[in-house]
Amino acid sequence: MARLTPLSRERCLDLLASVPVGRVVFTMRALPAIRPVNHLVDGDTIVIRSNLGTGLASSATADGAVVVAYEADVIDLERRTGWTVVVTGAARLVLDEERLNRYEGQLQPWVDDTMNCVIGIDCDLVTGYELGRAG
Template identity: 80%
Template sequence: MAPLQPLGRERCLELLASVPVGRVVFTLRALPAIRPVNHLVDGDTVVIRSSLTTSLASAAIADGAVVVAYEADEIDPDRRSGWTVVVTGAARLILDEERLARYEHAIEPWADEPMACVIGIDCDLVTGYQLASAG
């Protein structure tokens, strides 16, 4: 069995930035909801784009911020190795025009629908683990 090794904050953010897709976890009608999205990491913020009609964007608009988790990983099932990173923090709409323009240019959504919102997720709590191959 392969050992599971904890990763430091900086390494977690490096790994998170190295992959284009993750999953945002939020509350929808008092239950957990998970959506795959593409992202970028900008310092201590995970940035995603969203449609105004999504539950996550609606919650951020209504409350000003909503606590979410964001997870990404890279796992090789054949070698039984890889890593996983989870960021937990407040998600809020990014309203600064300069940042909006930069993120809208840098993140091209994979979903074929208008993505009018840019959401920043604060990296308040960052945890990660490396699964090292036993062989």
């Protein structure tokens, strides 16, 4: 039997930074939408790249008017162990030239599509759990 153990905020952000891919959850036409994306963690911000024509990028603004969730995990199906982290926060376009250039250099898109904007997601609410063997 397995046990779920809550993780600290610091441990959650460390785990999130240890993997290159997660899923962003946002609202598109009043319905939940989920997209897999590659990311990086910069302090208390998750950084992703997107296309200004997509649902998330067209909703995100410089003042952080759109709230999203971001989730990443690693699960070992054979051992039934792993972890999951969920971050909820405001998503906004990164407009600062210095940060924009740095993020564009560090975060290369995995898909063959135009990624003409960078989105920062504030880590306002951070929760996570480790799935481990009991005893």
